[in-house]
Amino acid sequence: MAEDVRINARSTGLPPLRIRAARVIVTCPGRNFVTLKIETDQGVYGVGDGTLNGREKAVVAYLEDHVIPVLIGRDARRIEDIWQYLYRGAYWRRGPVTMRAIAAVDMALWDIKGKALGVPVYDLLGGPSRDGVLVYGHANGADLEETKDEVARYLDAGYKAIRAQTGVPGVAKPYGVSRDKDFYEPAEDELPVETIWSTPQYLRHAPKLFDALRVRFGDDVELLHDVHHRLTPNEAAQLGKSLEPYRLFWLEDPTPAENQEAFRLIRQHTTTPLAVGEVFNSLWDAKDLIQNQLIDYLRATVLGAGGITHMRRVADFASLWQVRTGCHGATDLSPITMATALHFDTWVPNFGIQEYMRHTEATDAVFPHAYWFEAGRLHPGDAPGHGCDIDEALAAKYPYAPKQLPVARLEDGTMWNW
Ligand code: CS2
Ligand code: MG
Secondary structure, eight states, X not given: OOOOTTTTOOOSSSOXXXXXXXXXXXXXXXXXXXXXXXXXXXXXXXXXXXXXXXXXXXXXXXXXXXXXXXXXXXXXXXXXXHHHHHHHHTSSOOOHHHXXXXXXXXXXXXXXXXXXXXXXXXXXXXXXXXXSEXXXXXXXXXXXHHHHXXXXXXXXXXXXXXXXXXXXXTOSSOTXXXXXXXXXXXXXXXXXXXXXXXXXXXXXXXXXXXXXXXXXXXXXXXXXXXXXXXXOXXXXXXXXXXXXXXXXXXXXXXXXXXXXXXXXXXXXXXXXXXXXXXXXXXXXXXXXXXXXXXXXEEOOOTTTTTHHHHHHHHHHHHHTXXXXXXXXXXXXSOHHHHHXXXXXXXXXXXXXXXXXXXXOHHHHHHSOBSOEEETTEEEOOSOSBTSBOOOHHHHTTSOOOOOBOOEEEXXXXXXXXX
């Protein structure tokens, strides 16, 4: 094997922290999580999340076959150089698999650096910019009554911002309504569940939900809503307009964002704030949306978008146009991502909000962590590194189980966006 000439180079006076071993751990405490553990020759280790919901094994193979072999022997202190090595060195840039694999390495290296220096990651980034991270929870119900009661439950639990999703009359399995109210889990079957979607029914019903919520709860609670890529730009413009009286914190993913330019049409017609980007994996996916001021919040996070090293560049770029962060935080991102994101959120100057879907008790036990929730905010804790670990003995009790996300069709059978 040709040796990278720099792998053993000493360009600074500090002694290297050599990567001795790295391995991937897959565990399924209710849902699948992919974890990378990197060990150094000085005993310090770090963990990173590489989970890609419904496509987990692709990241496992990418890490095991293509990333781990080139990590061994490198200096774990060189986070930036390793990021560039993996990004440029792959030749094939971007994409959800590559960028999650890079993210897993990046999170583990920030964790190692923090532990080696005895400081939390938020301190490495420049220190805290705020006293807590505002989060939003997920209230959902089969109908308006149940959804209102769920919002009340989240308010009682201390949340200041709540995403509300409700059943749509005539639509059998609408997006965002779960059987288990606390741990919404769409990837539950070995083969994708087929769901049916009706845009006309949805467009008529959605404003009724937010009208009912403002009547019952008044103006103090922040309300959010996710369209999950289901509308055309013009339909999204109509929805944004019809929701204006209810002053949403944001309307998420109103139309698919492969075509960033499409958001111009939505933006011309509504002042409802827009959030996009949980499926983005690079600044390049969001560049036009940001610099043309077509969105207000960016949903990319440290897992999907290549770790802290890339996310801080994304956030700095977004700050030039007053676009704020709104990191993805669904339950298919492991507690390691949540922990790392909370350090990023604590530092990032243009912070907006953080999504917080609670993990199950089983998941929290496999991934012990330092972060905690109080009065609508999450706190990263002050443990060195990102403060989240994996209990490998417990993880081994939950072996990988194939699960896929649902698919959606229109009422006439046409494939649609889930
Ligand atoms: C959703 C996600 O939380 C959200 O905003 O869009 O739960 C999304 O459906 C999942 O992450 C897909 O794996
Ligand atoms: Mg979403």
